[in-house]
Amino acid sequence: METPDLSGAACADDFVSDWKRKRLKKGAHLTRQEQPETDEFVLLGGCLVSSICDQDGKEVSVGLYVGPCVITPNIARTRDGVSLVSIVATTDAQLAWIDSELLSNWMISSEPIRNWANGVLRDALSRKVDREWCLAGLKGAQRLTWFRQAFPGYEDIFPHTMIASFLGFTPVTMSRLRADEKH
Structure with a gap:
């Protein structure tokens, strides 16, 4: 399923203005496992990897991102406002970010934004299920x-x-x- 386009939405300019930009140098963390995390991210350019580290220090890659793309939504990579993954730049990267609560407010007030965000979440969850199927089958x-x-x-x-x-x-x-x- 293709994520809906927001370009024709009446509120698109206001929505875009609520997103902030950030740059990461190669090797810098976007998020850290077990640290507070409340943002949503769009990778505009560059490459990131998300990973989980177990108690023995073994790191497992769970997501590979090449911009432009949406990073797995906050609801699927955090629990109770705490990150389940670390996300690190493997190249210099440019991102846009918005607080999850602000995005939720936009979703409540605007059907096109709600449809867009729900499409992003569906796509991310579909990719996760595909990977799980691959690993299991x-x-x-x-x-x-x-x-x-x-x-x-x-x-x-x-x-x-x-x-x-x-x-x-x-x-x-x-x-x-x-x-x-x-x-």
């Missing part, structure tokens, strides 16, 4: 094929260690799968 080589179809060109953008983590296998397995394809 596909073997290694099939996962890599799925990744290449779902995220064309990302293999040339993100470190293979992040992609391997995102696909639920080790960097060694990723390297072997790539080598097997060449034979």
